Amino acid sequence: LLLDENKKEQSSAELRRQLETHVVQLYKKLLSYQVKSVCLYHRNWVAVVLRDGLRLDDWAGRLDDIKKAEAAVKEDMGQYNTEQIKEHLRILNNTAESAEKTISQMLFRIEEIAKEQLQAQRDLAKERLSKEQQRCHQLFRLTTSSKDVTYEWYKDRVEERVEGTGMWFLEHDRFQTWLNQESGPLLVSADPGCGKSVLAKYLIDHKLPRLATICYFFFKDQDQNTVKQALCALLHQLFSLKPLLIKHAMPQFRKDGQGLVSSTESLWKILRKAIQDPQTGPVIIVLDALDECAQSEFTDLVRNVESQFRSDQSSYGKLKYLLTCRPYDQILSKFRILLDAFPNIHIPGEEESKTISQEVNHVIRHRIDQLAIEKRFTAQIKDHLEKQLRETAHRTYLWVYLVFDYLKKDDFKRTLNGVKSAIAILPKTINEAYEQILNKAKDDPMIPKVLRIILAASRPLTLSEMNVAVNIDDKCQSIDDLDLEDDEDFKARLRSWCGLFVSIHQDSIYFLHQTAREFLLADLASPKTLSSQLHWHHSITTRQAHAVLAELCVLYLNLFNSTDTDEEDRHQFLDYSATAWGAHFRKAGFIDDDIVIPSALRICDTGSNSYSV
Structure with missing residues (x-):
């Protein structure tokens, strides 16, 4: 009945000592009772009657003590059995976990082998395919x-x-x-x-x-x-x-x-x-x-x-x-x-907004855990930040992404008051987040220029193309006048202008999300969505965007009428401007006396260098 003596658990050792004590006490009482019974058998019967009358031996009390000692042993044995069951369950659990891990590793390997076999079959099938x-x-x-x-x-x-x-x-x-x-x-x-x-x-x-x-x-x-x-x-x-x-x-x-x-x-x-x-x-x-x-x-x-x-x-x-x-x-x-x-067949997630908001809390907690490690938050700061973010209405995954980008970059104090100050200026909506990003360099004229170019472009421009485009203006007289940075330096500058509003992937430039485009376009505005508090919201029309890009394309192509250059970086915008300027020009809706008209006519002159390029 006793557990293995080699068990190291403190609770098991205590139970063992307690059980040993109670077993010894039980057997002491039993042996004492039996010895006295034998002695009683050999006494004179008169002495026995006399002792019983005076209750000198207290047989009932001794028997009661034996029963109590027996009950104590039984109780200890019950505890022992429970502890032993727990121990066996722990062993089984550890064994199960080990087996699960082994099986998972085996399944992973089987999956890898299956993938390899599938790839081998594909390669074999590919070899069998004709070159055509x-x-x-x-x-x-x-x-x-x-x-x-x-x-x-x-x-x-x-x-x-x-x-x-x-x-x-x-x-x-x-x-x-x-x-x-x-x-x-x-x-x-x-x-x-x-x-x-x-x-x-x-x-x-x-x-x-x-x-x-x-x-x-x-x-x-x-x-x-x-x-x-x-x-x-x-x-x-x-x-x-x-x-x-x-x-x-x-x-x-x-x-x-x-x-x-x-x-x-x-x-x-x-x-x-x-x-x-x-x-x-x-x-x-x-x-x-x-x-x-x-x-x-x-x-x-x-x-x-x-x-x-x-x-x-x-x-x-x-x-x-x-x-x-x-x-x-x-x-x-x-x-x-x-x-x-x-x-x-239709699952309308828009009707699950409350559930989705609750699920967004999982992402908030996940991002806070990461931020807490990076910024070494105390538990109090971490809990307060999570509580405040979870209380924001209409929270979405995109909003969480934008908010945590701000929290990650902002050098707020790692104190409760510092976090409260940071939370106080956090955007409550995606539109407010976009506005906050663009307002960091609100007065830089390059920002609206870049945004108009991205809005109007028929495809995402590369860094090299954008580098040329933003450096074109009416002061440029030749292709050599373009003051171009190295692409990596220009990439950093673009980040400083637009922040997270613009993303760069594989050297191509995109808006962070489709909602960023919708945030800017005035064509999509309705009286209900217009807000005097937001400077950038619905601030650009499609026509304005095409007018900017059309003018840049036309000015750039006209630079080839003055001089040409062998520097490859200055030709990066040539392919796009040569193929797309006409479409942008039409969508811009220029009138006859617009300043860009003469430059556009020179491009159409069959004798000009810009026409031939």
């Missing part, structure tokens, strides 16, 4: 150099999901139903900054079933916003995972050659045929941020998605779509046919 088929496959990867961004890059740049977030969607009955069914669409809508892209990335990388072929595309306004780009990305992924399906693209490739990727109709046709192939198996297509798809192409995109479920569904095998967008009527109304046919 490989050229066709590579055509769908819309890049011209190693510096070009790819569809993978747009997914990978999205933040990772924080544990405990997105549960409003992951535990939703409609998502679970969609996950378990063989085919069908699922539409997820939510307000800006509520983590739709983070959720889409998590589903692609971790949650969606691995047995299915998962293809994805993340729309990005002005950069990755066409249906053609989406279809090429989907087909490239599909043919990478199922190389033999390339056969469905070959007839059209032989007919159109490189022009195949410019025909949206042909790309849809190839995708349909590939999905209908029995060898394809289950396919899940994830399209994120449909609201950033080019407006002129959105209706066609929805119509083609609908057609795959409106017709004979069996012909499309096990096809599923997961679509994310903002809850705008002009977007959701396009899905009316699908919503009527599948009434349970």
Whole structure:
């Protein structure tokens, strides 16, 4: 009954000593009782009667003491048994944890081996593909150099999901139903900054079933916003995972050659045929941020998605779509046919704002833990900061990102009063956060110039292109007058002007978020959204933005009429300005007596150097 003497736990040692003491006491009392009983047997009966009458031996009391000692031993034994059970449970728990760790390591290794085998199969299949088929496959990867961004890059740049977030969607009955069914669409809508892209990335990388072929595309306004780009990305992924399906693209490739990727109709046709192939198996297509798809192409995109479920569904095998967008009527109304046919396919995240705000608290705690380590907060400061941030109304993931960027950079006192002062000036909304960022260098004329250029540009400009563009003015007489910094120095200057409002990825310049563009554009303003307290909010019209960029392009091209240079950095803006100036000029709506008109006419002169470049 006793535990192992080698056990080191203090509680076990105490119990052991207590049990030993009570067992010894019990046996002492038993032996004493038995010895006295034997002595009693050998006494004269008169003496026995006399002693009993006087109760000199107190047999009842001795028997009661034995019973009490026995009860104490039983109680100790019960405690011992409980402790022993606990000890065994601890051992079992440790064994289980060790086994779980071992199994996890084995599963990880099995997964790695499976990936290696899958890659080997792909490599083998690729070797079996003809050179013509490989050229066709590579055509769908819309890049011209190693510096070009790819569809993978747009997914990978999205933040990772924080544990405990997105549960409003992951535990939703409609998502679970969609996950378990063989085919069908699922539409997820939510307000800006509520983590739709983070959720889409998590589903692609971790949650969606691995047995299915998962293809994805993340729309990005002005950069990755066409249906053609989406279809090429989907087909490239599909043919990478199922190389033999390339056969469905070959007839059209032989007919159109490189022009195949410019025909949206042909790309849809190839995708349909590939999905209908029995060898394809289950396919899940994830399209994120449909609201950033080019407006002129959105209706066609929805119509083609609908057609795959409106017709004979069996012909499309096990096809599923997961679509994310903002809850705008002009977007959701396009899905009316699908919503009527599948009434349970829409998960409106905009109706889960309270739940999402609670989940944002997980991110707040996560970011505070990181900040506390970096700035060495006391527990009191940490708790106070978390409490104040959690009490902010309408908090979103984007708001948290902006606020913590400020807290990380601001050199406030590491005291309770210092934190209170920092909290007092924190922005309460995303718009206030944007205003605060841009107001740090409010009077610098370069800031509105940069913002107008980014707003109007038909694609994200590179650092080198922007470096040239912002240095162009009407004082420049030749290309050599451009006062250009090194790209890294210019990158730092751009950061000092615009802060987090502008992001730079792979040397290309973007707004931090689509809401940043909407914050600036006056075209999107309504009387309710205008605020006299915000200097930058809705401060730029589309026409103003195009006028600035058109003038810069025209002035730059005219510099080649004066002189030319062999310095490569001064030619960085040439390709963009030569191809895009006309579009910006039209959208700017210049009138006849605008100062830029004569310069524009010189570009159109067939005898000028600017025309020839």
